[in-house]
Amino acid sequence: MSHHPLTRRALLARSAYGLGAAALGSLLSPTLTAASPSSLGIPHHPAKAKRVICLFQSGGPSHLDLFDPKPELDKRFDQDLPDSVRKGQRITGMVAGQARLALQPSRYKFSQHGQSGLWLSELLPNLGTVADDLCVVRSLHTEAINHDPAITLFQTGHQLPGRPSMGAWLDYGLGSANADLPSFVVMTSVPSKGAPDQGLLARLWGSGFLPGRHQGVALRGGADPVLYLGDPPGITREHRRGMLDDLVALNTQERERSNDSEIDTRIAQHEMAFRMQTSVPELVDLSNEPQSTWDLYGEEAKKPGTFARHCLLARRLAERDVRFIQLYHRGWDHHGGLQDRMPVGCKDVDQPTAALIKDLKSRGLLDDTLVIFGGEFGRTCYAQGGANREKYGRDHHGRAFSIALAGGGIKGGTTYGATDDFGFNIAENPVHIHDLQATFMHLLGIDHERLTFRHQGRQFRLTDVHGKVVEGLLRG
Amino acid sequence: MHATFRLTLVLLVAGGCRLMAASEPALDFNRQVRPILAEHCFHCHGQDPKERKGKLRLDEPTSALAVRDGHAAIVPGKPLASELIKRLRTSDLDDLMPPPDAKRPLTPEQITVLERWVAEGARYDRHWSFVPPATPVIPQAGADWARSPVDRFIAARLTSAKLMPTSEAAPHTWLRRVSLDLIGLPPEPAVVDAFTADVTKRGEAAYGAAVDRLLASPHYGERQAEEWLDIARYADTHGFNNDSARSMWRWRDWVIEALNADMPYDRFLTTQLAGDLLPNATLDDHIATGFSRNHVINSEGGIIDEEYRVEYVADRVRTLGLAFMGLTLECARCHDHKYDPVSQKDYYQLFAAFNQVDEHGEDGRVANARPLMRAPTTAQQRQLAGLIAGIASADQALTTSMQAHAGEPWAALNDLGLGDGDLLNKPALHLIVGADGPANAARPDAKPFTSSVTLADDAALGAVFIPPATGAELTKDAIDLAKPWSFITVIRWNGGAGTLLSSINWTTNRAAASYGAGNEILVRVDGRIEVRRSQMWPTYAAQVVAEQPLTAGAWQHLTVTSDGGRNAAGVRIFIDGREVASDLLADDISGSPGGTARLGARQGADPHPFNGRLADLRLLQRVLDPVAVQTVGDAALARLVRQAPDARLLPWARMTVARQRDPAVASAWAQREAQHQALLALQRSLPTTMVMSEMTEPRPTHVLLRGAYDAPGDVVTVDVPIALGVAWPSGAPRNRLGLARWLTDPAHPLTARVAVNRVWQRLFGIGLVRTAEDFGLQGEFPSHPELLDHLARRLIAGGWRMKSLIKELVLSVTYRQSSRREAAAISADPEDRLLAGSPRLRLPAEVLRDQALAISGLLRHRVGGPSVFPYQPDELYKTVVVDAPYPGTEWVPSTGDDRFRRSLYTFWKRTVPHPVMTAFDVPDRESCTARRARTNTPLQSLVLLNEPGFVEAARALGTRLLRTEGDDRSRLTLGFRLVTARAPTTRELAVLETSLARGRASFIAESAKRYLAVGTLPADASLAPVELAAWSAIGSLLLNLDATISRD
Secondary structure: OOOOOOOHHHHHHHOOOOOOHHHHHHHOOOOOOOOOOOOOOOOOOOOOOOEEEEEEEOOOOOHHHHOOOOHHHHHOOOOEOOHHHHOOOOOOHHHHOOOOOEEOOOOOOEEEEOOOOEEEEOOOHHHHOOHHHEEEEEEEEOOOOOHHHHHHHHHHOOOOOOOOOHHHHHHHHHOOOOOOOOOEEEEEEOOOOOOOOOOOOHHHHOOOOOOHHHOOEEOOOOOOOOOOOOOOOOOOHHHHHHHHHHHHHHHHHHHHHHOOOHHHHHHHHHHHHHHHHHHHHHHHOOOOOOHHHHHHHOHHHHOOOOHHHHHHHHHHHHHOOOOEEEEEEOOOOOOOOHHHHHHHHHHHHHHHHHHHHHHHHHOOOHHHEEEEEEOOOEEEEEEOOOOOOOOOOEEEEOOOEEEEEEOOOEOOOEEEOEEOOOOOOEEEOOEEHHHHHHHHHHHOOOOOOOOOEEEOOEEEOOOOOOOOOOHHHEOO | OHHHHOOOHHHHHHOOOOOOOOOOOOOOHHHHHHHHHHHHOHHHHOOOOOOOOOOOOOOOHHHHHOEEOOEEOOOOOOHHHOHHHHHHHOOOOOOOOOOHHHOOOOOHHHHHHHHHHHHOOOOOOOOHHHOOOOOOOOOOOOOOOOOOHHHHHHHHHHHHOOOOOOOEOOHHHHHHHHHHHHOOOOOOHHHHHHHHHHHHHHOHHHHHHHHHHHHHOHHHHHHHHHHHHHHOOOOOEOOOOOOOEOOOHHHHHHHHHHHHOOOOHHHHHHHHHHHHHOOOOOHHHHHHHHHHHOOOOEOOOOOOHHHHHHHHHHHHHHHHHHHHHOOOHHHHOOOOOOOOOOOHHHHHHHHHHOOOEOOOOEOOOOOOOOOEEEOOOHHHHHHHHHHHHHHHHHHHHHHHHHHHHOOOOHHHHHHHOOOOOOOOOOOOEEEEEEOOEEEEOOOOOOOOEOOOOOEEEEOOOEEEEOOOOOOEEEOOOOOOOOOOEEEEEEEEEOOOOEEEEEOOOOOOOOOOOOOOOEEEEEEOOOOOEEEEEEEEOOOEEEEEEEOOOOOOOOEEEEEEEEOOOOOHHHEEEEEOOEEOOEEEEEEOOOOOOOOOOEEOOOOOOOOOEOOEEEEEEEEEOOOOOHHHHHHHHHHHHHHHHHHOOOHHHHHHHHHHHHHHHOHHHHHHHHHHHHHHHHHHHHHHHOOEEEOOOEOOOOOOEEEEHHHOOOOEEEEEOOOOOHHHOOOOOOOOOOOHHHHHHHHOOOOOOOHHHHHHHHHHHHHHOOOOOOOOOOOOOOOOOOOOHHHHHHHHHHHHHOOOOHHHHHHHHHOOHHHHEOOOOOHHHHHHOOOOOOOOOOOOEEOOHHHHHHHHHHHOOOOOOOOOOOOEOOOOOHHHOOOOOOOOOOOOOOOOOOOHHHHHOOHHHEOOOOOOOOHHHHHOOOOOOOOOOOOOOOOOOHHHHHHHHHOHHHHHHHHHHHHHHHOOOOOHHHHHHHHHHHHHOOOOOHHHHHHHHHHHHHHHHHOOHHHHHHHHOOOOOOOOOOOOHHHHHHHHHHHHHHHHOHHHHEEO
């Protein structure tokens, strides 16, 4: 991509077809299963959000140390988890061998922020500055107790592999809003210090049984922001354009010879690829970002591959109307040494997340961009190993945990639902992962029960046979 | 029922139900009526009693026609009296069906169809695919052009649609098509020329000969296997978030070999489902059962074992349904199937057949999960057989050479001065009798045991340890079993199972992640030594068992060594100084376990303390090699035989003496030893593969309520869904083998249909039943039901052989048509389901890359073997894969030929499949997939133009062209022929010439060199860089043509 001797406009004009973006957009329509938002009847109702930025914290960050303060745990330090609280909840093999489940308070202080008085841990000072845009759901729950099924449920609506991811469903249901970029983009990052722990899985941005073109495109650091985006070394842009013109000329003759209209689509896809070779480098070229950007997102954003950089790119993708922007940050699986690792993770994500929300807001994009911040489950109120005021770890906990939402029709400055005094059970307004998904779809103008795809004899949907829109999360 | 299949084209193409004039034939229940009822009514009025509303069933006539409170849902012939029709038409929202909140409204056309069906008498037919295939009458249509019965069936539909087949494809077009379809490689121009000439000479015979050549090619099995690997969810990693490597390529190679050998499909099916249960099962039969072990396996720490074990069994049942029966059996896991006649009980009766495996939910973190077996390749089997024969003849030679020494006194042993030398120096522990009890000669200052233990002193044997029933714990620092160690002793085993050494505390919580961690040396009840090294029993353990048992009551020398590593191959067992072969039961530890060793019994109450004595016990913190063990063993045996002339040891003693005195014996001995060592080394290096095997104690199978692993209901035993109309074969065992016999019963309505449908799908792009995985009520009705039945019957009658069936199909007029269809045919039949022309299809991922490698001359043709690692971006796994050094978490690129092997050998990591493959619609192989999508995306363009493998292939193609004698035009023509099998038109040639000129003008020496440096093979330095680069760009253009990446 080192050669930019011609402008994009000039290259397009020189191309054999010179098709405009609008014309191509229609040519990009699916070739096998004809589906388009209109044929699916979408929007089912007016949409509040046009796009989603999901800041997924992989590994299961502790709700008890970030979003859900529990003074009772402090009082009951190192006491056994009462059976009346546990109520037979299954626990993982990680702690099944422990003689006791000793209650573990958080070592971090919580305080209230903003007009709304939202409670946040001292580890998230920057999020505090956007407290009034946040909605913290404290009553989220999942059946899964292990990473793979839990993260797969969050992203695909089912614990086992095989279903399309949320982004793929949205691409299928809503189509693209940008003819030059993929509509579902994924970026992954690891902690600045320490182990990233659990692996991620391509299925989390896969298309499952939906056609492959709905899968997420990974945006990467390094020379090729999209795999194989750059021309081979030694091929100039003009040469590539010329080769494409020759290819189009030959394919056009093949089109006449074979009478196969699929070739028209292929030609259009070559052109889209050619445009991506310009639009993606433009997207990731941050040289024109002013100093205020770096002040906002922090110096870390200057390093490729960091969460901070990805948040900045997420804003640029949102500006370009990319539909589903998925970030993954790893390293939240704090079975032990939480006191060392939690601050690192929070430092990596706190400022950039707050920056992204502010940035979107100042550009008028927050209103129609749904921002999601959370992991696949929370952590236990008892310690893995022994309880300790300073040094501790927590096991996986899916029965009750927290997630933060902002923008896109979400009611800011609210705390929704509550857990018991131990942060173990839900005390009010439970929200299942499927409910959350139904709510996201609702905000995007989709009735989650009506966006379906027939596969192996059954109509499938993101929320399986479950899910209810959580009205309490919606801005009036 | 076949009369009712005759339908007009309009109906089929519209895919819906249009009202017919009165003269139209009666509605077909299966085709036109049931789909409407299934989609809109069966959910609440179907066979699932839990969901059923108002006790009404509409899926069977008894309930639908029954009169309740003076009303019947259906009154045949009287729509207006039928409650069903009234409720569909009412404007009263309380009465309206389906209820508005169900969000399943019918269209007015659908209601009209139901009304007409009731008016016509409301006839219910059995679902077409549950009736055994008939032997249909071959239609008369197409008499003027048909060449085979297949063509006649196609002609019948074409005729009624007023369509005609297109003209025949040119011979070269057909040859490229059939080559890509059958072997996945394009024909070279010379092959095309020879074929064209042969057609001119011999006509039709040339076609048959060409097909025979392709069917006999070793690459036939490779190409045909691709689809089966999707179905069998084959991959080289276990899946889930650890996604570490597994070794199942022996199963994959079995598939290729079986297809190449044209193994009859009934045997192909039976061997994979139940090869282990066949009488006299061979190694290959066992390997084939890996079909049911290809599922994902989770090794995430802390998962609940049973939860995942149940998932694996469920995956086998799901695959059974999709692969062999075209049924979505898994829908009946939580409740009775909503649409197909499979009850939840039926499901668990099938489940029971796959529930008898001694396996674990959590397994496979660093290697294969159990059960597994060593699976030598054919070449290795030959080597093994050669070594075994060699040992036998060496034994013969040894016996012969010993004849001269038969009467010699063995007392000369004394003169040999057999000793240990310094081999046993610096032991960690050497048990001796000290002044006040047992002592460790290695550390006289420290007591060896934590409690009091007595040793008896024996002049010949050293200190004799008589283990107490509770065993004796060594002091903590006696030896570190996590590091390399050797256990050396003279042993007398008195029978029964027993513990020699154990550092495992079996009294901890079974659910704990460290349960069963440590090392053990055990004697099995049959006298065989078993060694366990475990991090978490039985999930993460190496477990080997010696093939040769100890002799009860005799003093013998025993050595066990461990290299402290992660592989079971690092554990070796020696009896009387000679290494013995061992069976591998488990090979999956991700670290090295230690623990405090205990002699003679396990910690806690061991029901099997060692019954016998151990003398001269030494533990070394290092590994004795086989030569050293033999020296040490000989010295010990010499002491033994002097002490008590034991008949067992006399031949050994004579041999030992003779070896020293007679070079002939020494040489015969050395020969035998060398082969013995070679055999053991080969055995240790053999690949393993996961297999099915039945537990000795059957595991009871319960119906699982809501499908949940922890909600067992009634106990069930192996059986099959009665509604499919085929009984359990009489006398067949109630296991997977009986199940396979049932599936391959010629009366089975599904097996043969599903199999031939997939053949059709491979050759024509879309199956006769489009939903290749679903022949149930929600599946699509066949486009040519009689043809499907004809082919199913033909398959069975032909002994289930696929090659002859495929030959007939590819020689049919239907297959040999041109792919060009005119506008009228396209608009009448957009998807070409009626086949008035051959479909034009984009090639699958594997074929695309293989073709590029073949055309450019890079392809290396070796069939089978471990998976390979062609080019893949370095950073692909970074930031994604698990942060642990498990195998399969790093992509180490292949070197040499393995860079250019066929794509079905590319290492398949489930969570991050190869990006070139995923760009072209391969499934993720997480579960069974019976058909692939064929999409057309911008990313495909980027891959074909920029991916280093394709760029290198383009350069190799450019090099090939440039090195061919001729001028620009002849070379461009050759290039075009290489990729399309046809000559370019003048216009096409003109574009190629323009493009070549463009390349020559665009490159300069520096840019050319950079372009030519892509990949790992050096560019041909004898060619001018700019010229070669220009031709390489032509190569890239040619490999990207739509005509190249499609088969027409």
